[in-house]
Amino acid sequence: MPQNYLGEFYSFLRFPSVSTDDEYKANLVECADWLVNKLGSIGLATQLVPTRGHPIVWARNKHQPGRRTVLIYGHYDVQPPDPLELWDSPPFEPVLKDGYVFARGATDNKGQILSHILGIQETIEQNGDLPVNVHLVIEGEEEVGSVSLPGFLNENRDALKCDVAVVSDTGMIARQTPTLSYGLRGVTAMEIKVTGPKMDLHSGVFGGAVANPITALAQLLAILHDRDGRVAIAGFYDRVKPLEDWEREAWRKLPVDGDKLILEETGVPQLFGEAGYNSIERIWARPTAEINGIGGGYQGKGTKTVIASHAFAKLTFRLVPEQRADEILELAKAHLRKNLPKGVTMEITTGHSGPWYITDPHSQLGEAAQRALRKAFDREVALIREGGSIPIVSQFREILGIETLLMGLALPDCRAHSPNENFPLENFEGGIRLNKAVLQELA
Numbered sequence: 001m002p003q004n005y006l007g008e009f010y011s012f013l014r015f016p017s018v019s020t021d022d023e024y025k026a027n028l029v030e031c032a033d034w035l036v037n038k039l040g041s042i043g044l045a046t047q048l049v050p051t052r053g054h055p056i057v058w059a060r061n062k063h064q065p066g067r068r069t070v071l072i073y074g075h076y077d078v079q080p081p082d083p084l085e086l087w088d089s090p091p092f093e094p095v096l097k098d099g100y101v102f103a104r105g106a107t108d109n110k111g112q113i114l115s116h117i118l119g120i121q122e123t124i125e126q127n128g129d130l131p132v133n134v135h136l137v138i139e140g141e142e143e144v145g146s147v148s149l150p151g152f153l154n155e156n157r158d159a160l161k162c163d164v165a166v167v168s169d170t171g172m173i174a175r176q177t178p179t180l181s182y183g184l185r186g187v188t189a190m191e192i193k194v195t196g197p198k199m200d201l202h203s204g205v206f207g208g209a210v211a212n213p214i215t216a217l218a219q220l221l222a223i224l225h226d227r228d229g230r231v232a233i234a235g236f237y238d239r240v241k242p243l244e245d246w247e248r249e250a251w252r253k254l255p256v257d258g259d260k261l262i263l264e265e266t267g268v269p270q271l272f273g274e275a276g277y278n279s280i281e282r283i284w285a286r287p288t289a290e291i292n293g294i295g296g297g298y299q300g301k302g303t304k305t306v307i308a309s310h311a312f313a314k315l316t317f318r319l320v321p322e323q324r325a326d327e328i329l330e331l332a333k334a335h336l337r338k339n340l341p342k343g344v345t346m347e348i349t350t351g352h353s354g355p356w357y358i359t360d361p362h363s364q365l366g367e368a369a370q371r372a373l374r375k376a377f378d379r380e381v382a383l384i385r386e387g388g389s390i391p392i393v394s395q396f397r398e399i400l401g402i403e404t405l406l407m408g409l410a411l412p413d414c415r416a417h418s419p420n421e422n423f424p425l426e427n428f429e430g431g432i433r434l435n436k437a438v439l440q441e442l443a
């Protein structure tokens, strides 16, 4: 691998492009500008498309009639690096250790999308052109639900007319194991705020006579699930399609022990989840309700005898076929309202949603993707579903009428969204080979 590839990867990683926090807005623009320069320098016509949020980077080669057109999608925004104290090295100062690059965004998604860019660069250097027409669309809002991208797709629907999307923003089930993902879970978000007294109160003077909003919130959150890990919201599973035997069998034959892997990677004392399913089935094919954040009351050092005025929690639900986000939010609201303890009020706000996705890995394009994966990694391809979500993928289908080939390069221990996120150079190089192979196969 040429030495400057690593330098360019580091430059890309040094931008703290955290999309959820407006404090970083200028950093996202700088990061997008860097991409525009990079893509322009390899000969692609590139533009920065402003949005109400973070800008979209859009590049294309010279399109020729009669060739397939491929949309390569990725994102340059990253998740917040917090909690900072759990990182072994600063999140936006990339370092290489034992063949792994450590930084926020190394895997999700900068390493993966940059490997595609470098694959395109190499092909152009070697052949003067690509074998297909290409659109590269790299957005800055994936980690906040791709708010502006559907508008961009709609506005540029004709210009973006293409045959298929290629996305490397999913997982590889094990090292050196090429993986085609044919399913994603959906996601939908809400925030609950529980209010008790109009101000924080002395817990000795008032405690016992007024409801404590933190207690009320804890009671609500505790009845989101039953003791066996099933979501206890009435109607939650009504549309869930049962996992079919052929798929369970296929997953059991994959060259990984999901339960063991998750125990080791997470450090939990034991596995827990919905009864009747193993870990892989729970993650890929079953819906969840997760509490992602909780707050209220005194968070400083020592003790403060207080009854807080408010408490809040942030929730997301992962969705599977055929669940609908708006319906799940309504069911959840009804469940929370019905069970709201006395003496407090509750406000619920809903956040972003993205639908689940299922495609056929054996379609003509799916088979082309499998050939490319085999070529790039010289191993049999694992066909999997994923627990994570990429909301825009179902919009590609709805707005552009295309299917998406999900060819991930993230390893199970890449620590996406966690401290010490990392990407192995092996996969960076594999991604470059994959890009070349897939454009060839799709041609």
Ligand code: BES
Pocket (backbone or CB within 6 Å): 108, 109, 142, 143, 144, 145, 146, 169, 170, 171, 184, 187, 352, 354, 386, 387, 388, 389, 390, 391
């Ligand atoms: N790359 C992930 C999605 C992913 C991870 C898919 C692992 C499959 C396996 C993506 O960047 C991501 O984190 N998406 C968010 C979407 C949400 C913020 C709308 C997610 O899944 O939480």
Ligand code: MN
Pocket (backbone or CB within 6 Å): 079, 108, 143, 416, 417
């Ligand atoms: Mn992510």
